[in-house]
Amino acid sequence: MNEIAGVGAYVPRLYLPADAYREAWGKSGAAGVERVAIPDADEDTLTMAVEAGWRALAAADVDPLEVEHLAFATTTPPADEEESTVRLASLLGIPKAVSTRQYGGGTSAGAAALAATLDTTGPALVVVSESPEGTPESDEGAGAGAGAVALVLDEDGPLVVDGVGEFGDPYPGTRFRRRGHSETESIGITQYERDAYTSAIGGAVDVLGTTVSDVDAVALTSPDGKLPYRAARTLGVSTAQIASGTVVSQTGDTGAAGPFLGLASALEDGASSVLLVGYGGGAGATALSLSADGDVPTRLALDGDTELSYAEALRRRGTITGEEPEGGGAYVSVPTWRQTIPQRHRLVAGRCRDCEMLSFPPEGACAACGSLGGYEAISLAGEGTVEAATRIGQGGAPPEFVEQQQRSGSFAVAVVAFDGPEGDETVSIPAQVVQSPVGTPTIGDRVEAVPRRIYEQEGVVRYGFKVIPTAAER
C-alpha cells in the first residue's frame, strides 16, 4: 500500500519573528529563519498531531473508525516513556484494536515511519509532529519551531510513493539530546555537520536509485534555513527545487516534521513530483520519491497569524514561568479522569433511553426527565453556540491553571450549547476558550472544539477539548 489519499498539516498560529530574537540577544540566531512557530501554553506534540491528523482524515474523506494502522513519529513526545500513540488514537477517534507504532530517535523518524507504513494494510494514518527546544542562547533555541503533518495511506490515492532509500554513517555529536534533557544540541563544528548532513542525504538518495534532478520540489529535514541548500550540489538539484520544498524560514526548525511540511507546502503549490528526505543527527537518512497523479486532497493550517514578543515567546514555552502551587482542596484523580476520556477526547454525550434528550456527561439521572434508564452514546460533532461567557484574570483561576495563566495570561470560559445530531437539539457543556488570537466570545458566537492540554498534575498531562471561535479556526 503506497498511495496517499490525503494530507493534513498544522502549524501553531503563534510566531516569533527572528528580528525579536536578534534584538533580545544581539546576534543573528538561526541562519535563514525569518520566524519560528511557537506552540501555545496548552499545545504540545500530541495536540498538534491531533490537529494534523483530523485534517488529513477529513481531506481524504476517511472515517477514523476505518483506520487500521496508526504511525506516530516524533522526537519530542509529551513524556520520554509512555505509549503516546494510544492517547493519539483516542483523541482522533481511532478504534482501540488497531496496530500502532511510534517512531523517534532522530529527526529522520517521520520519513522512516512513512517508509515502514508502506508495508501495512490500510487505511493507515502517519502523523509526524515536533516541537523541538534548545537553550535560549543557542542556535537550536533560536530556531526551534513547531508543527505537525499527517498522511492518510490507502489502496487508492493520487500521491504515490515510488521508492525508498535508506543510509547511515556514524557522525556522533551532530544533532542530539542527552538522556533526560529537553534541549537539542550539537557540538557546533560547522563543516563536520555539513558533511554529516550532505553525506547521509546523498547516500540515501543514491540507494533510492531514481533520477531526482527533475522533481518539482525537494523537501529535506531543515535544522536551519541554510543547510538544505548545502545539499543541492550533492543531489544534483537546483536551489529553486529545494526552495519549493522548504518552509523552515517561516516555521523554524520542525525536526522530523520539516520535510513533510515542505511536502505539504509543495503540494499546495501544485507540485506533482517530490523528493522527501528525512535526516537524523548521528547520522542517517531515509529518502522517498513521490509522484502525484492529479490533485492531492489537502487540509493545511500552515500560516501563523499572531505575533509574539520575545518575552511572550519565553512565557508561552514555559522557559521563565513557575509551576502549580502546593495546596489541597478539590482534586480529580487520574483514574477518575480516565473514566471521562470518551467525553474529554471525543465529546461523547448521551441520549436518554426514555425521553431521548441529550445529556453531558452521560451519567446519573437524566436532566430532562429524571430517568435512570441510561444513555445511548452520541458523539457530538464539536460545533456549538456560546450561551454564557466570561474571562478569568490572573489570580482568578483554580491552581490547576496557574501555570497556564503564567504562560499565556487570562483566558475566556464559556458555557456552550453543542449541536446534537438531530435538528436543533443541543447539549450544554462548559469549555475554556483557546487564547489566541481572539478575546472573550459573546453570547451567540459559534465555536468549535479543539484538542488541548487541559492541565498537568502529578506529572500526568490531562488532554481534553477547548473551544475556538469558528471565525478564527484555520
Add this chain to the structure above:
Amino acid sequence: MREAYIVGAGQSAYGAFPNESYRSLFATAYEEAMDSAGGVDPEDVDEAVIGSLGVGGRQLGLSGPAVTEHVGLHGVPSSRIENACAASGYAVRQAVQAVKSGMADVAIAGGYEVMTDMSGDVAKYWLGVSGETEWERLTGTTFSGVYAQMASAYLDAYDATPDHFSKVAVKNHANGAKNPKAHLGFECSLEDAQNAPVVADPLNLYHCCPTSDGAAAVIVASEDVASSCDDAVRVAGVGAASERVGLFQRESYTSIESTARAAESAYEMAGLGPDDVDFAEVHDCFAIAELLAYEDLGFCERGGAATLIDDGVTELDGDLPVNPSGGLKSKGHPIGATGAGQVVEAFKQLTGHADDRQVSGATVGLTHNVGGSGGAAVVHVLEGGVL
C-alpha cells in the same frame, strides 16, 4: 408539628483576624447568643448543628464537637453540616427540625469559617471546591467565573447593565457602614463601584464579596422555653431545595431554581408571601446573585430586578430593604457562618436591636442562603412580636 422560635443570636465580627482561631470566633458568637437569650442555660441545650465548609482543612473531621466542647457544651450531640456557603443556613433548618419534631427543646445552630490565614496560592485550592469539579472547575473556572457567566446571560436576556451591579454594591456598603461587625464597613460611591478592577467580566471587584473570618450562632427553642425568654422570633416558614451543581447542567442561567423552590416552600409554610416581607437578608456573594434573588424570591417579576434597585426599593429606607446588615458584600462572607449570620441580623431587626440600621416597623423578615452557584438554597421566614 409544634412551633420553633429563635430566642437568642450572636456573631463575631467578620473580617481578617490573625489572632483568632475558629474556636475563639465561635466562642464569641456563642457567648453573644447565650447572653441575648435570657432564660436559656448551657445545660438546657439538647442539640448542636454547626456549619462549615472546612476551608483550609483545619479540623475537617469532627468540626462540630471541636467547637461545642470548646465552649463547654460538654456531651451535647453535635455535628457538622456541609452545604458549601449554605452550610449554616441548613444548620439553622436542622435545629428548627429538631425542635419542631420534639426531639430537642433547645438546639444551637451555628457556623464558622477562617479564610484569611493562608497564602493566595493555598486559598485557590479551597475557593473553588463547591463548584462542579470535574467539568466546570476544569475549564479553569471558580465562583467569580460562574457567577460572571450568569451575569453575562442576564445582561443578554434583560434590559440591565453592569451599573445595576454597582448600585447593589453602593447600597450594601451604605448599610454595612452602619454595622460595627462588618468586614468592609465603609461606604462606597457609585464611581468607586463602577471603576473597580475587573475580576471576571462583567463583574468587577465591587461586584464580589470578600472572603472573611467569622462565626455566628443562633438558639432555637420550643414555645415553652421561648415564652420565658427575653425575646423570641417565630420561625414561620422554612424552605430548602437542591439544584444541579454545575451551571451548565441547569435549565436556566438567569434564575437559581433552588432559591425559587425554597422560597415557595417557606412562604407556603408561613402562610405568607413576598408582599408580607418587611426586609430580607439575601445571599449576595456577587451582585448578580442579589438581583437574581429579587426575582427568585418573588420581590419582582423576571427581569424586574434592575428597576427595583434603580427605584431604591431595596435601600434601608425603601419599601423592602434588602441586606440591612451590609450583606455578604460589606458585612462579609465567612462561608460556614454566613447563613446563621443572616438569621442573627434578622433576629436583631425583629427584636429592635439593629441600632443605626434598624428597619422601622419590621415584623416579618426573610433570610436567603445559597450554596455554591445554586446547588443548595435555604430560606427562612421569621416573624417578630408573636410571643
